[in-house]
Amino acid sequence: MAKSFRAFSLLFALLLLTTAPTAVVAAADEQQAAQFLDRLSSNALHALSAPETTLEQKESAVRKILADNFDLNVIGRFVIGPAWRKASEEQRDQYQTLFREFVLRTYSRRLGGYSGQRFVVTGTRGIGKSDILVTTRIKRPSGPPIDAGWRVRSGANGYKILDVVVSGVSMVVTQRSEFRAVLRREGFDGLIEVLRLQVSKFSARRG
Amino acid sequence: MRQIPDRTHRLRRLVAVLGLGAIMTVAVAADQPVFAASFETGWAAYQKGDFAAALKEWRPLADRGDTRAQFNLGVMYEEGRGVAEDRSQAIQWWTKAADAGDAQAQHNLGMAYLGGGGVTQSYDTAIQWLERASNGGLARSQYSLGKMYSYGLGIAKDEAAAFKWIMKAAESGVHQAQYNLGKIYRDGRGVARDNTAAIRWFRTAAAKGYAKAEFNLGNMYRDGRGVAPNPKASTEWYLRAAQRGHKQAQNEVGLRLASGTGTARDEVEALKWFIIAARGGPDVADVNKQALWRKVGKTARERAEALARSWKRTR
Numbered sequence: 001m002a003k004s005f006r007a008f009s010l011l012f013a014l015l016l017l018t019t020a021p022t023a024v025v026a027a028a029d030e031q032q033a034a035q036f037l038d039r040l041s042s043n044a045l046h047a048l049s050a051p052e053t054t055l056e057q058k059e060s061a062v063r064k065i066l067a068d069n070f071d072l073n074v075i076g077r078f079v080i081g082p083a084w085r086k087a088s089e090e091q092r093d094q095y096q097t098l099f100r101e102f103v104l105r106t107y108s109r110r111l112g113g114y115s116g117q118r119f120v121v122t123g124t125r126g127i128g129k130s131d132i133l134v135t136t137r138i139k140r141p142s143g144p145p146i147d148a149g150w151r152v153r154s155g156a157n158g159y160k161i162l163d164v165v166v167s168g169v170s171m172v173v174t175q176r177s178e179f180r181a182v183l184r185r186e187g188f189d190g191l192i193e194v195l196r197l198q199v200s201k202f203s204a205r206r207g
Numbered sequence: 208m209r210q211i212p213d214r215t216h217r218l219r220r221l222v223a224v225l226g227l228g229a230i231m232t233v234a235v236a237a238d239q240p241v242f243a244a245s246f247e248t249g250w251a252a253y254q255k256g257d258f259a260a261a262l263k264e265w266r267p268l269a270d271r272g273d274t275r276a277q278f279n280l281g282v283m284y285e286e287g288r289g290v291a292e293d294r295s296q297a298i299q300w301w302t303k304a305a306d307a308g309d310a311q312a313q314h315n316l317g318m319a320y321l322g323g324g325g326v327t328q329s330y331d332t333a334i335q336w337l338e339r340a341s342n343g344g345l346a347r348s349q350y351s352l353g354k355m356y357s358y359g360l361g362i363a364k365d366e367a368a369a370f371k372w373i374m375k376a377a378e379s380g381v382h383q384a385q386y387n388l389g390k391i392y393r394d395g396r397g398v399a400r401d402n403t404a405a406i407r408w409f410r411t412a413a414a415k416g417y418a419k420a421e422f423n424l425g426n427m428y429r430d431g432r433g434v435a436p437n438p439k440a441s442t443e444w445y446l447r448a449a450q451r452g453h454k455q456a457q458n459e460v461g462l463r464l465a466s467g468t469g470t471a472r473d474e475v476e477a478l479k480w481f482i483i484a485a486r487g488g489p490d491v492a493d494v495n496k497q498a499l500w501r502k503v504g505k506t507a508r509e510r511a512e513a514l515a516r517s518w519k520r521t522r
Contacts (some may be wrong), residue, residue, distance in 0.1 A: 054254060110286050110288070178323065192353060198321070202278075202311040
């Protein structure tokens with residue numbers, strides 16, 4: 001256990017190291033990745049600024065965009081770390097279903113409220129072995145603009161997002177450390193239970 | 208010797224309480240229209256996605272002790288709406304509302320302490336808040352608490368307590384709780400085994416389209432537990448769960464169509480269900496798919512593939 005943990009930490013360190021601009025990604029790929037984010041931005045803008053839409057409708061539109069464009073299976077596996085290998089088929093299945101729901105619910109709420117704010121691509125660079133980091137900026141009517149980085153990977157079904165980095169904080173790394181704390185305490189089944197419960201949080205209410 | 212109560216003192220306290228109550232009633236009455244108006248203005252802004260405006264309306268209310276505004280402010284901080292995401296601020300607002308008795312705030316606090324988001328993780332605190340909300344009748348908290356007792360999550364495993372809370376939540380209409388109660392009765396955990404009750408609760412959850420309950424009804428009819436064995440009814444329940452995307456049910460339906468159990472034999476439809484069930488990755492459905500794939504002809508494969516492609520899950 002301790003050995004595999006060390007091995008994994010090493011692997012993770014290597015992964016971080018390789019995020020230095022050593023990656024070999026063609027300029028054409030970077031351009032395509034930028035276009036992918038640009039289209040995503042247009043789609044989101046379209047869904048969020050449609051007149052007469054309720055917050056709930058916006059959230060469900062965002063949910064669909066997220067589901068289509070994030071590779072939640074890959075992200076779900078990554079945030080689990082080495083525990084994934086020891087999990088049974090059934091555990092993995094249950095976990096992935098719950099993780100998907102957890103991410104879609106959290107982020108559609110978090111992003112569903114924006115309207116009329118398009119993000120613009122500010123740059124691209126290679127990251128990891130063959131991924132691309134697309135940086136974007138969202139201007140807000142009040143407050144400073146938000147800079148976000150999107151790690152994307154090209155696959156059989158086009159580009160998919162693997163991570164979002166907002167002000168230097170990576171979504172998957174944050175999630176990973178939270179999940180690992182639960183895994184240490186409760187094991188894989190415990191994490192499944194915690195996830196199952198977490199999706200029951202209440203959102204804003206009228207009365 | 209028994210102490211004689213100090214009547215004068217008690218009387219004075221009673222007057223004080225009544226007086227305070229009267230003053231408060233007047234104050235609340237005077238404030239009510241303002242409270243209601245600005246809360247509603249905030250809500251309208253929130254629905255439009257104008258979180259800054261919502262915040263402007265709700266913050267003064269929250270500062271004056273309006274628990275709805277406090278709760279919503281907590282949500283805004285947690286979800287980063289109109290403010291930078293700040294989970295410790297979320298916790299502070301929810302704690303204010305929860306202390307004043309707001310059940311949803313108590314529930315969200317319980318969840319925050321359970322997962323350790325914005326606070327130091329603590330099962331004890333999580334359970335305390337969930338118990339308060341549960342005793343106040345909040346069904347989601349009752350279900351959560353029941354699941355924690357059932358699993359032994361941060362608390363000693365206690366099947367009787369799990370049964371008690373899951374039963375309450377099931378009676379309030381939480382469909383996951385109804386399904387879980389069905390399993391509890393079927394397996395006799397924390398209560399005497401009772402297949403008839405199990406069937407009844409599975410049916411209640413299935414009536415709301417809960418796929419796991421439908422799948423379990425398929426099993427009960429297949430095995431004749433709490434009902435007479437009935438292959439046709441069993442296949443029908445499996446089919447409903449399969450339509451909703453339940454993988455094991457899809458595999459079962461495939462098997463039944465392939466062998467003609469409880470339904471007419473149909474290898475193309477069977478192959479369709481195996482293809483759909485095997486999408487999640489290699490497992491038993493994939494093995495079944497390969498076997499049937501080799502058995503049927505090219506036309507049947509193509510038809511099954513086309514059917515699988517155009518299949519849409521029901522919600």
